[in-house]
Amino acid sequence: MKQVNQALAAEFGLSADEYQRVLDIMGRTPSFTELGVFSVMWSEHCSYKSSRVWLKTLPTKAPWVIHGPGENAGVVAIGDGLAAIFKMESHNHPSFIEPYQGAATGVGGILRDVFTMGARPVANLNALRFGDPKHPRTKRIVDGVVRGIGGYGNCVGVPTVGGEVNFHPSYNGNPLVNAMTVGIAATDKIFLSAAAGIGNPVVYVGSKTGRDGIHGATMASTEFGADSEEKRPTVQVGDPFVEKLLIEACLELMATDAIVAIQDMGAAGLTSSSVEMAGKGGVGIELDLDHVPQREPNMSAYEMMLSESQERMLMVLRPDREDIARAIFEKWDLDFAVIGHITDTGRIVVKHNGVVEADIPLDPLADQAPLYHRPTAETAKQPPIGPTADPIGLEAALLKLVGCPDLCSRAWITDQYDSTVGGQTVKRPGAADAAVVRLEGLKRALALTTDCTPRYVQADPEIGGMQAVAETWRNLTAVGARPLAITDNMNFGNPTKPEIMGQFASAIKGMAAACIALDYPVVSGNVSLYNETEGRGILPTPAIGGLGVLDDAADAVGLALKPGLTLVLIGETRGHLGQSLWLREILGREEGPPPPVDLAAERRNGDFVRHQILTANVAACHDLADGGLLVAVAEMAMAGQTGATLNPPPAGIAPHAWFFGEDQGRYLIATRAPGALLVAAVSEDIPAIEIGTTGGSDLTLPGGVTISLSSLQAEHARFFPEWMDQTHGDASH
Amino acid sequence: MQAAIVVFPGINRERDMAIALELATGHKPRMVWHKETTLDGIDLVVLPGGFSYGDYLRCGAMAAHSPIMAEVKRHAARGGYVMGVCNGFQIITEAGLLPGALLRNAGLRFLSMDCHLRVERADTAFTGHYQQGQTFRVPMAHGDGNYTASTEDLDRLEGEGLVAFRYAEPSGALTTAANRNGSARNIAGIFSPNLRVLGLMPHPEDLVDPLMGGTDGKPLFDGLAAALAA
Numbered sequence: 001m002k003q004v005n006q007a008l009a010a011e012f013g014l015s016a017d018e019y020q021r022v023l024d025i026m027g028r029t030p031s032f033t034e035l036g037v038f039s040v041m042w043s044e045h046c047s048y049k050s051s052r053v054w055l056k057t058l059p060t061k062a063p064w065v066i067h068g069p070g071e072n073a074g075v076v077a078i079g080d081g082l083a084a085i086f087k088m089e090s091h092n093h094p095s096f097i098e099p100y101q102g103a104a105t106g107v108g109g110i111l112r113d114v115f116t117m118g119a120r121p122v123a124n125l126n127a128l129r130f131g132d133p134k135h136p137r138t139k140r141i142v143d144g145v146v147r148g149i150g151g152y153g154n155c156v157g158v159p160t161v162g163g164e165v166n167f168h169p170s171y172n173g174n175p176l177v178n179a180m181t182v183g184i185a186a187t188d189k190i191f192l193s194a195a196a197g198i199g200n201p202v203v204y205v206g207s208k209t210g211r212d213g214i215h216g217a218t219m220a221s222t223e224f225g226a227d228s229e230e231k232r233p234t235v236q237v238g239d240p241f242v243e244k245l246l247i248e249a250c251l252e253l254m255a256t257d258a259i260v261a262i263q264d265m266g267a268a269g270l271t272s273s274s275v276e277m278a279g280k281g282g283v284g285i286e287l288d289l290d291h292v293p294q295r296e297p298n299m300s301a302y303e304m305m306l307s308e309s310q311e312r313m314l315m316v317l318r319p320d321r322e323d324i325a326r327a328i329f330e331k332w333d334l335d336f337a338v339i340g341h342i343t344d345t346g347r348i349v350v351k352h353n354g355v356v357e358a359d360i361p362l363d364p365l366a367d368q369a370p371l372y373h374r375p376t377a378e379t380a381k382q383p384p385i386g387p388t389a390d391p392i393g394l395e396a397a398l399l400k401l402v403g404c405p406d407l408c409s410r411a412w413i414t415d416q417y418d419s420t421v422g423g424q425t426v427k428r429p430g431a432a433d434a435a436v437v438r439l440e441g442l443k444r445a446l447a448l449t450t451d452c453t454p455r456y457v458q459a460d461p462e463i464g465g466m467q468a469v470a471e472t473w474r475n476l477t478a479v480g481a482r483p484l485a486i487t488d489n490m491n492f493g494n495p496t497k498p499e500i501m502g503q504f505a506s507a508i509k510g511m512a513a514a515c516i517a518l519d520y521p522v523v524s525g526n527v528s529l530y531n532e533t534e535g536r537g538i539l540p541t542p543a544i545g546g547l548g549v550l551d552d553a554a555d556a557v558g559l560a561l562k563p564g565l566t567l568v569l570i571g572e573t574r575g576h577l578g579q580s581l582w583l584r585e586i587l588g589r590e591e592g593p594p595p596p597v598d599l600a601a602e603r604r605n606g607d608f609v610r611h612q613i614l615t616a617n618v619a620a621c622h623d624l625a626d627g628g629l630l631v632a633v634a635e636m637a638m639a640g641q642t643g644a645t646l647n648p649p650p651a652g653i654a655p656h657a658w659f660f661g662e663d664q665g666r667y668l669i670a671t672r673a674p675g676a677l678l679v680a681a682v683s684e685d686i687p688a689i690e691i692g693t694t695g696g697s698d699l700t701l702p703g704g705v706t707i708s709l710s711s712l713q714a715e716h717a718r719f720f721p722e723w724m725d726q727t728h729g730d731a732s733h
Numbered sequence: 734m735q736a737a738i739v740v741f742p743g744i745n746r747e748r749d750m751a752i753a754l755e756l757a758t759g760h761k762p763r764m765v766w767h768k769e770t771t772l773d774g775i776d777l778v779v780l781p782g783g784f785s786y787g788d789y790l791r792c793g794a795m796a797a798h799s800p801i802m803a804e805v806k807r808h809a810a811r812g813g814y815v816m817g818v819c820n821g822f823q824i825i826t827e828a829g830l831l832p833g834a835l836l837r838n839a840g841l842r843f844l845s846m847d848c849h850l851r852v853e854r855a856d857t858a859f860t861g862h863y864q865q866g867q868t869f870r871v872p873m874a875h876g877d878g879n880y881t882a883s884t885e886d887l888d889r890l891e892g893e894g895l896v897a898f899r900y901a902e903p904s905g906a907l908t909t910a911a912n913r914n915g916s917a918r919n920i921a922g923i924f925s926p927n928l929r930v931l932g933l934m935p936h937p938e939d940l941v942d943p944l945m946g947g948t949d950g951k952p953l954f955d956g957l958a959a960a961l962a963a
Contacts, residue, residue: 154874157745240742241787332742416843418874421782423749428946438944440748553944675946725822729761 006033012039012215020368025364033302033350033357040215040268040306042369043274044529046504049370051527057520059515064484065523066187071264072113073181074523076485078443078549080422085119088127088180088450088489088545090528094235095177102239103508104152106179108310112264115247116313118191118254119183120421121503122256122422123437124153126163126179127450127489127543131172131381133405133723138167140310141175141726148238149179150416151393155240155248158453159425160417161435163450164543167405173533176524179490180545184439184446191254191528193273195316195342200260202285203322205329206246206312210295210392212236213308215268215300215382228276238611242311242334248333250313258321265312273314274340275348279362284345289352293335301350315343319618355485372466376505377498385578385592388658394630395705397586397660400568401627402634403715404585430637432558433478433623436550445553447481456594459579461503465510465542466597472546473518474623477606478667480555480613481548483518488525488544493537495529495657503540510597511542518601518606520546530655557613557621560640563695565619567644568676569629571666575657581627582660595662608686609667617677624666629691630659632668634712637699643709646692648702655702670694734961736762736777739805742774744783744820746936753938754779757954767799771887776961777814777822778805782874782936793823793837796810802828807818809921813914814858814961819875822922822932831923831932833882838875839915846933847872847946849911850921853856854894856927868905869949873914878932880916880923890923897922897931 001010009019012035017027022030022038030038039239040046048055049248060068066083069073073087091106103126111121124151131138153160158181170612195202213236261281263273270292278285289304299307317325322338329336343349348365350358390397401407403617414429426445427436432447451471457464468485476483515521531538550556577583578592612618620640622632630646637644674690681688698706736754738747754762762779772778785796796802802824805850805930809815809830812921817825823835838844847870853866882890890896899919900912914917914934922933937950 147842154843154845155743155745155787157783178892239787241784241789244743244745244784244787319962410844418843418845420845420872420874420945421745421749422941423746423752423942423945426944591957643774 002032002374003030004029005008009035009091012036013043014039015160016408018042021712025361025368031357032362033305036302036306036314037271037360040271041402046268046272047369048097048527050374050529051490051504052371053373054505057508058512060521060523061717062519062521066720068523069525069619071192072116074485074487075117075188078444080442081187082439083185083188083190084446084547085114085117085185085278086180086182086487086545086547087524088178088487088543089526090112090491091179092174092491092528092531096175097144098235100142100148101235101526103145103148103177104239105236105310106177107149108240108243109241109266110179110181112181112266114181114706115250116191116262116264117185119185119190120181121181121247122160123182123435124160124175124179124331125435125448125545126451127539128163128165129171129176130167131175132169132445133167134171139723145175145177146416152238152240154418155242157421159419159421161419161425161437162429162448165410165413166454169538170455170539172704174531174538176491176526176541178488178543180450182446188685189254191259191262193261193277193280195261195277196262197285197316198344200316200319200344200383201322201618202287203315203317203325204292204337204339205334207242207309208293208295208335208474209304209307210309211303211307214303220443224389225612232417236308236310236311243476245334246311246313246330247479249329253328255326258325260316260318260319262313262315265314267308269308275362275365277314277316279366281542284343284362284574285340285350286343286349287340289350291339293338293543301352305350306662328543348673352629365443373497374495374501376502378502379461379499379506382578382591382593385583388577388587392586394655394659394701395581395707398630398634398707399715400714401581401585401631403718405692405719406581407631408719409626409716411717412724420703422482427479427558428558432556433475434481436479436553436556438553442493443552445550445556447476447479447550448547450473450543451475452541452543453580454541455590456542457507457542459594461540461596462510464588465492465507465593466514467541467594468544469511469514469520470597470664472544472601473520474606475548476548476608478621478623480557480610481550482522483546485521485523486521486544486546488542490525491526491541491543492529493532493536507540513649514599518603522535534622551654557618559622559636561620561621561636561642561644561670561694562640563642565670565672565694566690567676567692567694568669568671568677569666570609570669570686571689572601573658573661573666575661576663577657580660580662584655595664597664597691603666605667608681608684609669612669612677617671617673618669619672620670622668624668628660628662629668634658634669634699636670637709638713638716641695641709642694643698644692644694645700646702647690688724734758734776735774736959737765737772737775738781739765739801741767741785741799743785743787744781746819746938749750749781749938750779750781750940753941756941757888765801767796767801770800770804771806772804772808772947774899777957780817780824780843782821782835782863783820784848785820785824789826793820793827795828796824801903806830806959809930812927812929813866817932817934818938819934822934823877825930830930831925832841832886833880835877836879836881837877839878843860843876844913848873848913849901849903850898850935851905853899856925858930858957858960859953860897860956861960862952866905869901869936870940870947871935871950872939875934877914878914878934880920882917893926895924897924898933916943
């Protein structure tokens with residue numbers, strides 16, 4: 001075994017200062033295993049050492065919040081004595097190295113964060129960002145990630161109901177795979193991780209421990225170089241079948257009173273779970289690794305403590321309930337082993353083969369973890385783009401936009417995800433702005449979405465952060481749901497670069513402003529930094545997962561137009577084209593400031609729209625986002641197989657700006673009763689304007705140009721199947 | 734009708750099935766753990782969808798050897814009703830209760846979308862509330878639904894009227910496009926010779942509530958409840 005010294009500490013990712021701090025805490029040179037424990041607990045991934053100072057500024061409280069950040073997942077009360085438990089988490093680095101397993105284990109990990117709190121998982125979503133489709137690697141990564149998400153989610157039987165996909169060259173060497181799980185539990189049966197009860201048994205359940213994933217958390221805390229392929233052994237391999245057994249066994253055990261505390265073994269495996277459980281409980285913990293179920297012979301203490309083998313949980317049980325628990329796990333053919341007990345020493349003591357391999361005081365390990373106020377540099381404001389001319393006309397631009405990779409049909413992806421298992425999916429992917437999942441046996445339903453517009457964040461991180469939160473709120477509102485809370489997945493570059501840290505700080509500032517204005521706190525989240533390859537960072541991507549509730553699932557509205565309706569546009573349209581998809585796709589320019597976000601108007605417009613939906617004045621609703629008004633009309637028309645005839649724009653605004661501008665805070669409503677709706681809007685000072693009517697099988701533009709739905713559909717559906725089936729490459733898995 | 738749903742490790746549509754059965758019969762089906770060995774008092778045994786044993790061997794191959802399966806075979810031999818859906822269909826074929834096998838989908842990808850099934854005969858306990866030749870919409874969600882059997886078996890199934898459902902266009906036309914998983918002769922479901930064992934790939938249990946997009950799957954359960962009413 002290697003000599004423990006500063007060089008080894010550096011190899012483990014600890015700086016010289018951090019290593020000195022370890023020496024001070026220990027009062028001696030740490031053992032190899034101890035150094036391993038410090039290095040993973042103090043990795044960026046586990047300690048949030050660069051981001052903590054900023055995360056603290058996010059609003060996290062509301063009367064309906066039961067548990068905010070700090071637990072395995074966020075918990076909000078949703079009525080009927082139930083809580084929604086949810087979180088989003090990244091698996092970016094593993095998904096680049098090994099797309100299938102990286103994405104699959106990302107899904108597995110976030111599921112465990114949710115069911116460890118006592119929730120049955122009811123929905124998965126995923127926010128995905130990939131490189132340029134023309135980049136030689138992108139296709140293989142997309143294919144592997146989609147298969148991995150499907151392979152894992154379909155097998156565990158949790159419907160994958162939503163998410164988003166973007167492409168941009170900045171993700172060429174660093175795709176983003178952000179997986180979100182939502183579960184349901186009774187508010188009085190929520191399980192936490194704080195250990196208690198001196199002498200109580202510490203129990204290991206699930207899969208056996210192997211040598212996979214050692215130092216995965218450290219890998220997630222550095223940039224990629226050209227040698228990243230060599231890091232393949234640090235990627236874990238998922239077993240969704242065992243995960244499914246683990247879900248059922250844990251929920252069965254949770255129906256008893258046996259569990260004192262429980263936590264999944266995620267990043268940094270046995271180390272982080274045991275350290276966090278004992279630390280949160282203010283107790284000590286002693287582990288005897290001889291009892292850890294092992295997949296391979298002769299594993300060292302270091303390897304067992306740092307393994308990130310999947311599908312494992314750590315529990316503290318009531319001593320008189322050990323037999324009940326053992327019987328449940330044996331029924332499900334899962335390993336069950338008492339590997340230690342809770343002590344009053346305030347230390348973690350790890351024994352192996354009769355030798356103490358680690359003995360670390362827990363308080364300093366947590367309290368003296370590094371915390372950095374890294375320097376920040378503000379992103380320069382983008383100059384306005386100036387006047388633009390429309391070179392190709394509305395029809396050609398629309399056909400191009402609905403077919404571009406960022407807006408085309410996602411059916412190729414969603415058709416590979418089981419979205420109906422459970423029998424509660426009211427709005428499947430693509431049917432509405434947010435997925436809607438009813439709670440089994442009840443009228444109540446959850447609305448779920450993930451959103452972020454990275455090009456806006458790049459151009460102006462504060463507005464971009466604000467917009468990401470506002471868009472999730474808008475998407476939940478557009479199905480009729482009451483937005484409750486968000487989970488955030490902050491994907492950024494190297495935090496030691498002031499411009500990156502500046503993006504992070506400004507995005508948080510914008511997010512916080514939106515959360516406050518919309519009464520919509522952050523209850524859980526995850527930070528993924530060092531998303532760079534060979535010095536090139538990704539577009540800053542604070543992916544937001546939003547959760548809302550509908551008291552009655554029958555109130556939910558979708559996108560689909562029907563004949564005989566009037567289209568009403570809610571919200572103010574100025575024709576903002578800076579950072580718009582029209583500008584990028586038609587003029588080839590990624591320029592200008594993003595559209596401003598007026599949070600007061602956002603709130604007013606959204607509350608109005610929700611009220612109209614819940615009073616049954618709305619037949620279909622769609623928020624206006626990427627591509628603006630005309631893309632929204634086209635999406636609604638395609639979803640309902642019903643055409644529309646559009647009025648000319650108001651005076652003083654160019655047609656292409658009216659139809660493709662990406663002004664925020666807007667909704668398109670299809671209604672049978674436009675008169676009443678417009679009267680209500682006027683009385684509440686909400687900008688509302690009739691923009692057309694529905695019917696037929698064409699989209700008719702002002703001036704009489706018609707586009708058939710079938711030609712729109714053909715353009716919309718083309719990209720993924722053509723791209724993926726060009727060459728029959730990787731068909732493994 | 735007293736129904737039982739067999740719970741194998743790794744199956745995941747048992748709750749969907751229980752909801753659909755309760756909707757049709759007014760009472761909850763019995764959930765039977767795969768290590769149990771009796772099905773006394775049961776009229777209909779359902780093997781639900783999912784990934785028994787992770788589908789790590791051939792789909793359904795491990796579950797076909799679970800302790801309960803000997804009793805399921807006895808139940809079928811006694812003339813009892815058995816329905817296997819998706820993974821359940823795979824288990825039934827692996828257990829030899831129905832001929833043929835389910836291979837990887839033709840495109841080698843998981844397929845999750847609605848499809849249309851054509852009802853090939855309406856004079857069975859399973860299909861009595863449909864019309865012969867009618868099509869109905871139903872979700873499918875599988876990676877291995879490509880039905881195959883020997884030419885002799887296929888000819889026999891057709892000759893004896895044992896094809897239950899075929900993948901079809903909404904019009905009823907049998908096309909390659911409608912047969913996305915590549916099944917032989919568009920076969921989506923088959924009966925045993927006594928018409929009391931049904932295996933099918935898609936999920937009628939997931940389309941029994943207007944809120945979930947329709948009730949096209951409900952007649953199957955209503956028909957069973959009516960036919961097997963005590």
